[in-house]
Amino acid sequence: MRTRYLLPLLAALVLAPTLAGARSVVTDxxxxxxxxxxxxxxxEWTDPAQFSDIRFSNxxxxxxxxxxxxxxARHLQQQAARRLPAGQQMEVTITDIQRAGRYEPWMGINYGHVRVMRDIYPPRMTLNxxxxxADGQVLAEGERKLSDMSYLQxxxxxxxxNLRFEKRMIDDWLRRELPAPQA
Structure with a gap:
């Protein structure tokens, strides 16, 4: 009788790590x-394990x-390609990301997986x-620090x-960095 329940239990224990690892992990x-x-x-982007969103996460x-x-990165690529004048090239390296909100597990056991949005947790991103x-001449170069302090308003x-605040921050930066040509 006991072995009848033991086999499904063992199968569940063997499969649990496989199923738990099925979600992708950005630091892989x-x-x-x-x-x-x-x-x-x-x-392109540097090692996500060094991004503020992971290093300083609760x-x-x-x-x-x-x-x-x-x-x-895909959103940035698509939106920049729409705004970039013909013939120009843009190379972007993402060196840091802090997504909007933070985890506050001290609020209770049910909040460990909830990203809480507060004014003090704005989205931030650092790019090179x-x-x-078209002739290969450098038109603009340098580090850009993006943030949206009024993201909740x-x-x-x-x-x-889930990434609406970060995407809007990227869009706002691209409007400033690559203004639409004047008609």
């Missing part, structure tokens, strides 16, 4: 650290879950940028994208 060294070259904008395990670094003209309750 086997993952690429750049997007495939696609058009005039190339985006729940490192939860902070490194998912593919949020690649998702933000290089923009070259500009939010819309219908937007359910």
């Amino acid at each position: 060294p086997a993952l690429p650290r750049a997007l495939p070259a696609d058009g005039p904008v190339s985006v 729940n490192r395990w939860e902070a490194q879950q998912g593919s949020w670094v690649a998702e933000l 940028v290089r923009i070259t003209g 500009n939010s819309t309750p219908v937007d359910t994208d």
Whole structure:
């Protein structure tokens, strides 16, 4: 009788680590650290384990879950490609990300996996940028520090994208960095 329950229990214990590891982890060294070259904008990033969002998180395990670094890089690449004048190239290296909000597990056992949004936890991002003209001449180069201190005032309750604050911050920066040509 006891062996009848023992076999499913052993199977569950063997499969548990496999199922738990099924979610992607941004700090996995086997993952690429750049997007495939696609058009005039190339985006790469340094080791996500060194990003502020993970290093200073109150729940490192939860902070490194998912593919949020690649998702933000893809958004940056697509939006910059739309705004970049014809013939120009843009190279971006993401060196740090602090997503909006923080984990506050001290609020209770049910809050360990909840990212709490407060004014004191704005999204931030540090980038190294290089923009070259069609002739290869460097038009702009340097470090850019992005932040959106009023991210909660500009939010819309219908937007359910987990990275909406960071994406809006990127969009705002691109509008300043690559203004639309005057008609």
